Amino acid sequence: MKPAKIGIDAGGSLLKIAFEEHGQTHYKSYSIDELNSSMNWLKMTAAGAPIALTGGKAEYLKKEFFQNARIVSEFEANCIGASYLMKQDDLFYVKYFLINIGTGTSICLNNNGTISRLFGSGIGGGTFMGLGSLLTGEKDFSKLVSLAGKGTSESADLLVKDIYSPYGSPINGSLTASNFGKTLHADNISKEDKAASLTKMIAETIVLLSAQSAAQHQTDAIIYIGSTLKNNVPLKQLLEKYTAMLGLNPVFVQNGEFSGAMGALLSL
Structure with a gap:
């Protein structure tokens, strides 16, 4: 693949990647155990493409693989990304809770575009x-x-x-x-x-x-x-x-x- 730009969510269990290629958005995921092999492969195949990182291991990826990458806060990235994906599914709510069940679980409130993280749980x-x-x-x-x-x-x-x-x-x-x-x-x-x-x-x-x-x-x-x-x-x-x-x-x-x-x- 030769993506135009790449977003990577490096969490505690998985690496999730969203990338644009030929005007379309694609998604891939890898186990965190494949971090080195998958990121070295991406570094070679996507040389020069702008990259943004989020998640707990974002700083590590920036230091070890993508020194020019932008880092986005995990809270901001999840809320913005979810809003976009909801629109793709024709889902529109003025006020809603966003429950992100990853390694743990976080609960956010979106009230007419104003987003706030309420709390989280270690259950996930x-x-x-x-x-x-x-x-x-x-x-x-x-x-x-x-x-x-x-x-x-x-x-x-x-x-x-x-x-x-x-x-x-x-x-x-x-x-x-x-x-x-x-x-x-x-x-x-x-x-x-x-x-x-x-x-x-x-x-x-x-x-x-x-x-x-x-x-x-x-x-x-x-x-x-x-x-x-x-x-x-x-x-x-x-x-x-x-x-x-x-x-x-x-x-x-x-x-x-x-x-x-x-x-x-x-x-x-």
Whole structure:
């Protein structure tokens, strides 16, 4: 490739790249383990192209590979990039929350173009990979997602109906009383069920944080982006289910995992 300009989001787990070539925007991603090989390749093939960097390893990339690159703050890049990608999907909201699920999760408010970061959580893709590896022994993201899609979280989670059994519960019995609450007394929980329970715990935590923010700032539009959502159907389905259950509007942006890279690109 011989791109006209390049935006790179160098995060804790992935390198996301957005680049313009022949008037079109393209996207690529690499594992952080491929940092040196992928950036050396890009340095050779894209010599002379303007580059903007964002993310936790932006300073490192600038020093080691792209000394003339521009650095854009991660917060700014993600918000600008997400706004652009939403417009490409014909999504228009005056006021909305942007939930970026990367290695961790950050929550931002966009109020008629005024953007502010509210807070973040350590629960995110890093949790999925790290805790998922401890629970199942699997270290590959796509395989963990596949396990979660085949599992049943009820085998590991203690539900409200379990606590009130054999009588009826005063609230929805299918709600989680305790994530992994059954594991203390069960020895035969499958890898699939553990991965499903982990995915549910992450989804519930993110939705509850989003709902609290939405109640405080009085908006129901919840925009989900981030690399943890890529090809992760189980997580997306749970986020959609629980967000809607709380009366909010869940929205997923196409190519949302490249929001930071796109925002960096747009700064050039």
